[in-house]
Structure formats: structure tokens, C-alpha cells
Amino acid sequence: MKAKSFIDQIEVVVRSGKGGDGKTSFRREALVAFGGPDGGDGGRGGDVVFKASEHVNSLLSLYYDPKCFAQDGAPGQGQKMFGKHGKDLVVPVPLGTEVYDVDTGLLVADITEPGQSVVVAKGGAGGYGNVHFKSAVNQAPTEHTPGGEAEERRLRLELKTIADAGLLGFPNAGKSSLLAALSSATPKVASYPFTTLNPIVGTVVYDDWAKVRVADVPGIIEGAAKGVGLGLAFLRHLERAHVLVYVIDMAGVDNREPWEDYRVLRAEIEEYSAELAERPSLVVANKMDVEASRENILRFAKETGVTPIEVSCETRDGLDRFKEELRALVKPKTKFHHAHADAPDIKDVPDTSGDELPPDALRFAPFLKLDKPKAKSHPSRGNIH
DSSP states (O other): OOOOEEEEEEEEEEEOOOOOOOOOOBBBHHHHTSSBBOOOOOOOOOOOOEEEETTTSSSSSHOOEEEEOOOOOOOOOTTOOOOOOOOEEEEETTTEEEETTTTTTOOEEOOOOOEEEEEEEEOOOOOGGGGGGGGGSSOOOOOOOOOOOOOEEEEEEEEEESEEEEOOOOOSSSSSHHHHHHHHHHOOOSSSSSOOOOOOOEEOTTTTTTTEEEEEEEEEEEEEGGGGTTTTTTGGGTTTOSSSEEEETTTTSSSSOHHHHHHHHHHHHHHHHHHHTSOEEEEEEEOOOOOOHOOOOOOOHHHHHHOOEBBBBTTTTTTTHHHHHHHHHHOOSSSSSOOOOGGGOOOOOOOOOOOSGGGGGGOOTSSSSOOOOOOOOOOOGTOOO
């Protein structure tokens, strides 16, 4: 049986560590009369922590090990020795993970920031030893308290990919080819339906180092909302996207009509989520290098009233225009210190192959602070130079 390679929904059982019990003990030592109580406290139990990791893109590890148990705290000992704290269990999860309580259905956490940590099961507190109960009227206490109980709960984890834009389209529409042409992602590209079986994210990098994350999800067909094909299960990965990109096979290589494809895609998205269907969108006419596309695009505009962006991944025509249209909608942050409108054009970089670096080339190094330093104040004002 083929092993699973991607999991985006899983139920797990988490249990924190039990707190260690306090100790009832009395000091017994030669030549020491009336030693008194010396029972130590128990150690606290470990927490179960979910921590966002940029190096994890699936819940696969939890699929094979769905029991997340932290370490119990050790009990206290005599001679006022405290028990050892239980070790926390830190579970790495991908960015975009939503955590729900299975019993109540409530959202426990939405993990979206790199390094974000969420305690999903709090460890029990350590118990008190009898040394805490000593008083003037109770000089030989025998009381101690047990450690706090462990917290156990069942959680459901759902992964919703974090991306600025999402590619939607029928199988064989060329979404994977488009993602590969725009970014360094290497999705599987083949001439048969449902080549993409799980979401793939690529990053579009602009000349000024602004970045747009683009997600490719498996193809959608008519009736997907009712479970036909792969259904709409993967559309949860587009719920965080700011922009939807409808990729249309304008050549109709599978004997489909592009205008009907667009109508069906819109209808399926609206059935899945009316809010998702209202988000900003772009329509891309793919495979424009095929002769039939020229005739189809005229009818497409007439039938739908939409003028799509013409793109060919084979000849790379139209990719620059698509990237600029995408940037205008997403509005990513530039890496330059100044505004994007004033950023120097990377095409104007002078020749730097010589032995000396031209002064004009420094304008293209945004990590350098080239502003004139502020004048130092006079020593009489209290500053020491």
C-alpha cells in the first residue's frame, strides 16, 4: 500500500503531565533533636505545546503518532528536595493550522505566525510538601497535597494554507505549469487529469524583492460541491487567500468550452462559500499558444463579459502582465526602504564587473543606509564625543 504524503485534517489526543505529589517527611539526623518537617514539593507536569514551524507543510507526523502526551512531574523527597518538573512536549505544526476542541467544537487556536506557540494542555501543578504546613501550633505536620491532575482533550487540526493568491481551474487547465513558470516551485506537470493531488505553494519574487505566495489546489469539476472528483475539500486552503485566480484552458483541449468552465467554477465556489466568491479575482486565459485559443477568447469575452489576461506557459507570453496585475491586487511589501514608486529600476543597474564598484550601483543595495548622518550636538549640551 502506498504511504500517505500529505495530511491536512487529523484528530489527536493531547494529555499534559500530572503534577508530582508533595512529600511528608521529617528530618532524622544524629545529634539533631526535633528535626522537624522537611518534605519537598512535587514538580509540575509538562505542557503540550503546538508551535508553528516554517519547515513543516503537512500534519503527516501527527497522522502516524496522534497521541501527544507530556511528561509527569516527579514527587517531592525528604530533606526539602523538590521533584523534577515534567518536560514540555513541543509539537511542530505548519503555518495556517486551526485547532478545534472535538467535544465543544470551539476554536482553540489559529496558528498563523512563524514561531507562534500555543499551550493546548496545561500541566498539573506540583503538590506541597509538609514543610509548608509547619506553624507554631503544628510543629510536626503530616499533611501534604497531591499534584494537580493532568489535562486531557481531543483536538481536531485543520490545515489552511497561507497564501496571497490561489489558482482555481479544471483539471488540465495548466495551473501547475503556470505556478512553475512564475516561481521556483516544482509541481508535477503531466497531460492527464488530477495531476495535483495536494496543495502546492510557490513564491513569486519581483525585482525589488517583493513576494507573493501563490497556492495551486487540485482541479475542480462540475458537481465538486456534491463530492464529484476530489470534491471541494481542498478549497479550505484558499480561505486565507486575498485573491482568486481563475485559470481557464482557452484552447479547450479536453473538448470543453472555456466560457462554460468559467461559469461552472464560479457556481461551485459560490456554493462552497459566498464570501470566498466575492473576493478580488483575476481570470487567466491559458494555453494561448494553441491556434484554437484565438477564436475561443473572442467568444469567451462575449459570453462572460470578462476580458482575461492572455498567458502562454510554453512561450512565456503574458506572464509579466499577469505578475503586475497580481501585484496590484495583493499589494506586497517591498524590501526597499523607500516607497516602491521611487524604487530604482533593476534594469538600470550599472556594470559592476570591473575592479571598482560604480557609486551609482550603491543605490540598488537597499540594506545600506546611505542617508547623511545627523550632525552631533555641541558638547556644552551634555553630549560626550
